[in-house]
Structure formats: C-alpha cells, structure tokens
Amino acid sequence: MNTNIKLQFAFFWIGDDISIPSALVLSIRYIYGKEAYIYHLSDETTKYIEGTDETLRTRLPKEIMLARLKAYTILKSNNPTIFLDADSLIIGKINLPKFEAFKAFVIKRKEEKFIVNHSWPEYYPEFLNKKITAVMPIYFGFISTPNGGLFFEELLDYAKSLPHRFHRWYGDQISLAHIWQQNESDYLLLNQNEYLYIAKNALNRDQLIELMNNDTKIITFKGPESKIYIHETLKELVNEYN
Numbered sequence: 001m002n003t004n005i006k007l008q009f010a011f012f013w014i015g016d017d018i019s020i021p022s023a024l025v026l027s028i029r030y031i032y033g034k035e036a037y038i039y040h041l042s043d044e045t046t047k048y049i050e051g052t053d054e055t056l057r058t059r060l061p062k063e064i065m066l067a068r069l070k071a072y073t074i075l076k077s078n079n080p081t082i083f084l085d086a087d088s089l090i091i092g093k094i095n096l097p098k099f100e101a102f103k104a105f106v107i108k109r110k111e112e113k114f115i116v117n118h119s120w121p122e123y124y125p126e127f128l129n130k131k132i133t134a135v136m137p138i139y140f141g142f143i144s145t146p147n148g149g150l151f152f153e154e155l156l157d158y159a160k161s162l163p164h165r166f167h168r169w170y171g172d173q174i175s176l177a178h179i180w181q182q183n184e185s186d187y188l189l190l191n192q193n194e195y196l197y198i199a200k201n202a203l204n205r206d207q208l209i210e211l212m213n214n215d216t217k218i219i220t221f222k223g224p225e226s227k228i229y230i231h232e233t234l235k236e237l238v239n240e241y242n
Contacts, residue, residue, distance in 0.1 A: 010041055039081075064169075072156075080146055085141040091216060092212055112132055155172070
C-alpha cells in the first residue's frame with residue numbers, strides 16, 4: 001500500500017490484451033518516474049501490467065459497467081487518487097487543487113449539439129431526442145477523489161438500481177450524472193483542455209509541444225483506431241522527453 005507518495009493513479013482493465021493500459025503506465029513513468037503510485041483495478045485473471053505498483057483484484061460482475069464501478073470501489077486509500085480511462089496518456093505533471101470540502105474533482109462536458117443515438121447499442125428510451133450534455137453531463141474518464149475508491153460505492157449502488165441495459169452500457173456515466181446533480185456544489189469542475197483533452201487522431205511532436213505549452217496534462221483517445229493512435233503518440237512523447 002502507498003503510504004508516502006501523495007499522488008496516485010488508478011485505472012480499470014480486464015482482458016488478455018493489455019497493450020492499451022501498458023501505454024498509460026509507461027506515460028506516467030516517463031513523466032513521474034517513481035514519484036507516482038499506480039493501481040491496476042481488475043478481475044482475478046487479467047495479467048500483471050508492468051510498471052504498476054499494485055494490482056487490486058476481485059470477482060467482478062459480468063456486466064461491464066457494474067464491473068468497472070465495483071473495481072473502483074476496491075481501492076481503499078486516504079491519498080488523493082486520479083481515476084482514468086485506460087486509453088489515456090499523461091503528458092505533464094499534475095498539480096491538483098486542495099480538496100477541502102469537495103467530494104471529487106470532475107470535468108463537465110462542453111455544450112454539444114448532437115442528439116444521442118437512443119437505438120445504439122440497444123434501445124434507450126431515456127435518450128430519445130436528448131443531447132448528450134443533458135443525459136451524460138460529466139465525463140467518467142477523469143475523476144479525482146481525496147479518499148481512493150470510497151466515492152464510487154454510492155455510484156455502484158445507484159447503478160445497480162438502474163434497468164439492466166445500463167449495467168451493460170452507460171451505467172457509469174448515468175450514475176455519475178445522478179450523484180453530481182444531487183448537489184453540484186460538492187464537486188469542483190476542472191478545465192477539460194488541461195485534464196482530459198480528447199484526441200481522435202495520433203498526435204505528433206509539434207502537437208504535443210503545443211498542448212504542453214497550453215498546460216494540457218492528460219489526453220484521452222476516442223474512436224475506432226484509438227489503439228493505434230495511443231502507441232503512435234506515446235512514441236512521440238518518449239522522443240520529446242529524450
């Protein structure tokens with residue numbers, strides 16, 4: 001258990017292919033060396049990911065949304081923790097504000113015009129004719145808490161109460177939106193460009209330098225080719241620091 005290092009990172013990953021989370025871990029080590037503590041939250045069979053400090057395992061539900069939330073709850077710690085999507089890279093050191101009375105630091109979506117596809121990947125009548133900012137206003141890809149995984153127990157309880165389709169898809173974001181809306185003042189909103197810059201293509205050295213100059217600390221990759229983009233960008237990151 002981490003007792004000395006102030007900043008912790010945690011990510012959820014299950015499955016045979018560990019190349020995506022391995023890239024995240026490598027990026028953390030390039031930026032922090034041993035100054036950060038990294039948790040891999042997982043099931044009972046996924047392989048160890050080199051560079052992590054601890055792998056916390058438990059038997060998980062078969063539904064991926066419940067599995068993710070339950071995995072987040074098994075991290076018990078009094079140290080500030082940043083929970084990240086595994087398809088992310090760290091490109092700069094992070095200086096979090098003081099938590100004080102806040103339950104968590106989160107990132108709110110920018111206003112987006114597009115309507116959620118309520119028929120994919122299955123039918124969601126709750127999303128009919130609604131913008132994504134209305135139903136999923138907070139990103140799940142970055143959440144920082146002062147007390148490890150304790151925060152996620154409430155989210156898991158709420159997710160279990162949702163219709164089963166949310167156990168398979170969207171349950172994490174719907175639960176986070178519900179908890180946040182109960183008392184928004186409990187949460188500090190952080191700048192998305194700094195803490196969760198969304199990339200849809202590989203980033204070259206010049207693009208990384210520009211992001212760093214703009215104080216971007218974390219980038220996350222979305223899209224069908226994200227696996228390729230992550231590794232191409234990691235190579236550029238390593239070259240920048242060598």
